[in-house]
Amino acid sequence: MPEKVxxxxxxxxxxxxxxxxxxxxxxxxxxxxxxIKRMYELMVLSRVFDERALSLQREGRIGTYASxxxxxxxxxxSALSLQKSDRVFxxxxxxxxxxxxxxxxxxxxxYWSGDERGMKCPxxxxxxxxxxxxxxxxxxxxxxxxxxxxxxxKVAVTAYFGDGGTSTGDFHEGLNIAxxxxxxxxxxxxxxxxxxxxxxxxxxASKTLAQKAYSYGFHGIQVxxxxxxxxxxxxxxxLIRARQGDGPTLIECFTYRISDHTTADDASRYRGKQEVxxxxxxxxxxxxxxxxxxxxIWTESYEKEIEEKSKEVVDKAVSVSESISPQLxxxxxxxxxxxLTQRQINEMGEL
Amino acid sequence: xxxxxMVSAINLALKEEMARDKDIIVxxxxxxxxxxxxxxxxxxxxxxxxxxxxxxxxxxxxIVGAGIGMAVYGLKPIVEIQFMGFIYPAIDQIFSHxxxxxxxxxxxxxxxxVIRTPYGAGIKAPDQHxxxxxxxxxxxxGLKVVVPSSPYNAKGLLISxxxxxxxxxxxxxxxxxxxxxxxxxxxxYTIPLEKAQVAKEGKDVTVISWGSMLHKTFEAVxxxxxEVIDLMTLTPLDEETIYKSVKKTGRVVIVHEAPKTCGxxxxxxxxxxxxxxxxxxxxxxxxxxxxxxxxxxKLEDYYMPTQGRIKKAVEEVxxx
Ligand SMILES: Cc1ncc(C[n+]2csc(CCOP(=O)(O)OP(=O)(O)O)c2C)c(N)n1
Numbered sequence: 188m189p190e191k192v193x194x195x196x197x198x199x200x201x202x203x204x205x206x207x208x209x210x211x212x213x214x215x216x217x218x219x220x221x222x223i224k225r226m227y228e229l230m231v232l233s234r235v236f237d238e239r240a241l242s243l244q245r246e247g248r249i250g251t252y253a254s255x256x257x258x259x260x261x262x263x264x265s266a267l268s269l270q271k272s273d274r275v276f277x278x279x280x281x282x283x284x285x286x287x288x289x290x291x292x293x294x295x296x297x298y299w300s301g302d303e304r305g306m307k308c309p310x311x312x313x314x315x316x317x318x319x320x321x322x323x324x325x326x327x328x329x330x331x332x333x334x335x336x337x338x339x340x341k342v343a344v345t346a347y348f349g350d351g352g353t354s355t356g357d358f359h360e361g362l363n364i365a366x367x368x369x370x371x372x373x374x375x376x377x378x379x380x381x382x383x384x385x386x387x388x389x390x391x392a393s394k395t396l397a398q399k400a401y402s403y404g405f406h407g408i409q410v411x412x413x414x415x416x417x418x419x420x421x422x423x424x425x426l427i428r429a430r431q432g433d434g435p436t437l438i439e440c441f442t443y444r445i446s447d448h449t450t451a452d453d454a455s456r457y458r459g460k461q462e463v464x465x466x467x468x469x470x471x472x473x474x475x476x477x478x479x480x481x482x483x484i485w486t487e488s489y490e491k492e493i494e495e496k497s498k499e500v501v502d503k504a505v506s507v508s509e510s511i512s513p514q515l516x517x518x519x520x521x522x523x524x525x526x527l528t529q530r531q532i533n534e535m536g537e538l
Numbered sequence: 539x540x541x542x543x544m545v546s547a548i549n550l551a552l553k554e555e556m557a558r559d560k561d562i563i564v565x566x567x568x569x570x571x572x573x574x575x576x577x578x579x580x581x582x583x584x585x586x587x588x589x590x591x592x593x594x595x596x597x598x599x600x601i602v603g604a605g606i607g608m609a610v611y612g613l614k615p616i617v618e619i620q621f622m623g624f625i626y627p628a629i630d631q632i633f634s635h636x637x638x639x640x641x642x643x644x645x646x647x648x649x650x651x652v653i654r655t656p657y658g659a660g661i662k663a664p665d666q667h668x669x670x671x672x673x674x675x676x677x678x679x680g681l682k683v684v685v686p687s688s689p690y691n692a693k694g695l696l697i698s699x700x701x702x703x704x705x706x707x708x709x710x711x712x713x714x715x716x717x718x719x720x721x722x723x724x725x726x727y728t729i730p731l732e733k734a735q736v737a738k739e740g741k742d743v744t745v746i747s748w749g750s751m752l753h754k755t756f757e758a759v760x761x762x763x764x765e766v767i768d769l770m771t772l773t774p775l776d777e778e779t780i781y782k783s784v785k786k787t788g789r790v791v792i793v794h795e796a797p798k799t800c801g802x803x804x805x806x807x808x809x810x811x812x813x814x815x816x817x818x819x820x821x822x823x824x825x826x827x828x829x830x831x832x833x834x835x836k837l838e839d840y841y842m843p844t845q846g847r848i849k850k851a852v853e854e855v856x857x858x
Contacts, residue, residue, distance in 0.1 A: 274611065307644035315610070316642050320634045326600050327635070330607020330615070337563065337589060337613065356627070360600030367595055522641040523679050525648070525703045528732070528774035 198398045200441070201421055202411035206469055208477025216420040220484055226267060226415050227479060228493050230259040230472045233283040235497040236292060239505060240282075240299060244450040248509070249300040253280045257413070257445035260471030261377045263287050264418030265345070265440070268426055274335070274344045275314040276328040278321070280377070281347050288314055292504035293511075302514055321382075322348055322355030325374070329361045332370030332435075343429035344372045345422075351382025353399060354390045362437065366403035371429035373422060374400075374437040377412060379444035384457035400437035412440030413471040443469070542722035544715045547689035548578050548654075550722065551696040552616065556586050558726075562700065563608060565592035566601060566618030575620055576656060576715055602628035602653060606635050609651040614700060619655040622709065623666030628653075629674070636705040637680030650703045652696075657685075658750050658795050659827075659842055660713030662835035668712070669832060670796040675707045676773045676805065682706045682731060683772040685749040687714065689722050694729030695770060702731060711750035734776040736783065740765035743789040743852055746780065746806055748772065751793045751843060758848035762856075772802055780806065781814050788819035789855040793843055798826040820858035823851045 203214045218226075237256055243249045255262060262283030269275065269288060277284055285295055290312060298305030298317070306316035318324035328346035335342055352358055353376060365372045376396050380387050393399065400407025406425075410417040418440055425436035443466040447454040454463075479485035516538045520531050527535075542550065556562045564579055564586075570593035573580030583591040594601050598619060605615035619625045625632075632653065639649040659668035675683045684699055684706055686692035692710065699706040729735075737752065740763045747755045748769040755766055765783050769776070784790055790810055792803040803824040810822060825843045833841050 276607075303642055304644050306642055307646045310646070315647065316639075320630065323603065323630060323634055326603020326631065327607035327610070329600070330604035330609070331611050332607070333563075333592075333604055334608045334611040334613045337608075357599055357603060357630075360595075360597040361603065363595055364597060364600050364604055522643075522645050524640070524682075524774070529777060530774065 196398070196401045198395050198407065198409060200409045200411070201417045202414050203416040203420065204414045204474055204478055206474060208474055208481060210416060210478055214420065216416060216423065218416075218419075223475075223479060224484065226263060226419070227472070227475050228497075229263045229267070229283070229287050230415070230475065231493055232497040232500060233259050233263060233286050234472065235494070235501050236282060236286060236295070236504070239501050240296070241446070241450065243296070243505065249296060251449050251451045252299050253449045254444070254446035255280055255282050257443050257466065257470065258377055258379055259283050260415040261375075261412040261418050261440035261442050264415040265375050265422040268419055268423035269345065270342070271312055272342045273313065273426070274328070274331045274342065276324040276331070276344070276346045277315065277317060278324060278348050278352065279317045279319055280349065284347065285314060288312060290314060292500065293507035296505055296508035297511060300508065302511070304514065322352040322357040324348070325352070325357050325361035326364070328372050329365045329370060332365060332372040333368065335371055336368065341430050342371070343426045344370075345375055346372060347375050347377065349382060350376065350378040350380065350387050350390050350396060351385070352376070353396050362400070362403040362435070365435040366405050369432070369434035371432070372435045373425040373429055374435065375422065376437065376439045377442055378439050379442050381444065381448070381458070383448045383452060395439060397437055397439040405435045405437070407437040407439065409439040409441055412442030413469045413474065415471055415475055540722060540724065541719040542689045543717070543719045544686070544689045544692050544710065545576060545578055547693040547722045548696055548710065549580060550724065551693040551700075552579065552582060553585065554726065555697055555700050556582065556590065559614060560590075561612065562614045562616060563590050563592065564616050564618070565594050565605065567594060567596055567620050569593060569618050574618060576712070578654075579618065598624055598628040599631050602631040602636070602651075605651045605653070606631060606639070606649055609649045610639060610647045614650060616652045616654060616700065619653060621667045622655045622657040622669040622671065625653075625655055632675070632681065632705070632707070633678050637678045640704070641680060648703055649705050652699050652706045652708055654708045654710060656712045656715070657709045658711045658713055659832060659838045660750060662838070663712065665834060668838065670794070670827065672709055672772060673796060673800055673802045673805075676802050680705065682774065683709070684731060684770065685709045685711070685772060686770065687711075687749055687752040687768050689720050691729050691735070691770060693722050694727050695731065697726065698728045698731050701728070706731070709749065713750045714753070717753070729770070731771045732774045732776055733771065734767050734769045734779040736765060736779065737768040738764065738766040740787070742787055743791060743855055744780070744783040744787045745791045745793060745848070745852065747793040749795070751795050754843060754845055755793050755848055758845040759852060762852055764852065775806070775809070777809055777813065780810065784810055784814045785817045788817050789858070790818070790822040791825060791848070791851045791855060792822065793825045793848055795827050795842055797829045798824060799829050801826050820855040823855055825851045
């Protein structure tokens with residue numbers, strides 16, 4: 188009996204906008220001038236938010252913070268194709284996703300300053316709180332996908348995670364279940380090349396992370412994660428397939444974390460300056476600016492205007508977050524259970 | 539009224555509740571076609587279909603994690619972990635998420651999942667099939683831990699657990715599954731969570747137990763005027779019922795199947811000392827499983843508290 192091939196697959200890499208700001212028109216998603224401006228403005232706003240968070244941390248006004256610097260295209264590009272009714276399960280590094288979806292910015296600062304009221308998602312949004320244990324949010328997205336499918340709703344679910352997250356059991360268990368039941372879940376991996384200090388190659392011996400989808404029986408694709416058009420297109424297509432009942436997709440956004448892992452980390456211990464310098468010209472905002480400039484929709488006065496606007500929005504968010512009345516010690520008891528237990532009532536009396 | 543063992547009582551609860559509420563989903567390994575390895579979910583897939591009775595991949599963390607995702611979006615998942623010894627891969631999901639979601643979202647999202655699992659020794663099962671590690675779950679705020687001791691209260695407690703808006707870990711003693719039958723009404727009745735039950739009234743000593751050990755306790759105290767308390771819900775604990783009894787009898791024996799060290803008996807004992815110390819006439823004694831890995835069947839009878847050990851403990855506190 189001759190051997191025969193029983194399964195094979197190809198893993199594609201999608202990029203549309205190159206480092207010089209030139210787009211491949213044949214692949215370009217349909218976006219109006221104002222859509223493109225919105226992409227740009229949200230990336231700038233997220234970056235200003237991020238820079239401010241870093242400085243607030245240094246001033247001791249918020250706690251440890253995980254920066255998104257360099258990952259704006261992956262976050263904004265993916266979140267822009269989401270609808271408010273879609274259900275989002277972020278990791279701890281998705282500030283750009285929250286901002287794009289319209290999560291009140293002051294609540295993000297509130298959370299990072301150590302007040303969990305910042306994670307009470309507004310009723311008109313379906314974005315889950317930050318998830319600190321790596322990868323554990325992935326099965327939650329899968330379960331939400333099961334709920335969507337059961338109710339025959341026309342919504343999609345996304346789970347965000349990093350390259351480190353793909354090594355966890357929950358990643359594999361989650362993708363496996365999503366594949367078996369063909370759930371409307373889009374798995375968005377931001378491969379920012381490291382999990383704290385551990386490089387991507389140490390997470391997995393497979394050549395791409397996208398290819399892992401094929402072991403679970405669905406489509407995976409790698410995209411240039413610093414190219415907002417590519418991210419937007421891949422995620423939009425996947426979301427449409429999900430909403431139509433065509434099952435899950437894994438999207439690997441190939442990107443780079445420019446800053447330290449968190450404000451408690453010093454990346455110079457494990458990566459050279461050279462490496463970071465090589466990634467800087469790939470900056471997603473810079474790249475889109477070149478594109479817009481060539482199209483005549485970017486000018487210095489426009490740039491100035493959106494920078495100022497972003498700063499105003501961020502200033503306001505900081506001041507709102509800092510003017511919120513402090514939590515009362517008894518607040519820590521309130522949401523452990525639906526109702527306070529007798530023991531909790533006694534304990535509250537001790538405060 | 540039909541006579542039911544615990545298996546059919548739990549099955550009846552599931553059936554009636556699923557008929558009442560179409561948002562209830564049962565899922566786990568082998569729960570569909572096979573009706574569960576203990577046949578708890580037998581007949582459910584025929585009645586409610588594969589969209590509501592879901593045979594999942596073998597994936598404990600995935601099952602509980604997905605259950606959490608369903609629960610936060612308004613469904614009522616009842617997930618079965620095939621044996622308590624296999625719940626550990628899912629502990630991360632239970633501890634890190636199920637018990638915390640309400641708090642961490644200040645009530646915007648809640649996690650009303652029920653995690654059912656058989657527990658305990660006494661059916662000559664293989665390694666890892668006889669765990670009684672309920673104390674692990676009791677320690678985690680935000681979770682409720684429920685342990686029925688009879689078919690009647692299994693049905694009533696399970697219905698309450700299903701209707702509860704917090705995550706419940708529901709532990710079913712394998713030894714009790716088919717040990718005896720009792721009358722279990724069809725149709726709705728509930729037994730409230732967070733309430734212990736005085737299963738037998740008495741004056742001389744309070745014996746506190748739950749789940750499988752309750753029956754050995756009854757046998758052991760037949761000739762004694764003992765008050766027997768069935769905790770039924772371990773956390774949140776009904777301290778009031780316990781203290782009332784301790785104030786009456788002044789003597790306490792706690793009986794559980796789990797190992798002694800950091801077992802839930804330690805919590806009960808410490809709580810009694812803190813609150814009703816001056817009523818005590820004798821030290822509190824715990825009769826428990828030993829601090830060993832749950833042995834294979836040949837030794838399991840030696841591991842578990844016996845009638846004799848319970849009797850001896852009761853005699854001991856009666857000396858004071
Ligand atoms: C289960 C778990 N293990 C370890 C940690 C500590 N930790 C926090 S972030 C991180 C690396 C995560 O890397 P990755 O998934 O690639 O995401 P990134 O931080 O790069 O966005 C580690 C090890 C954790 N939060 N959770």
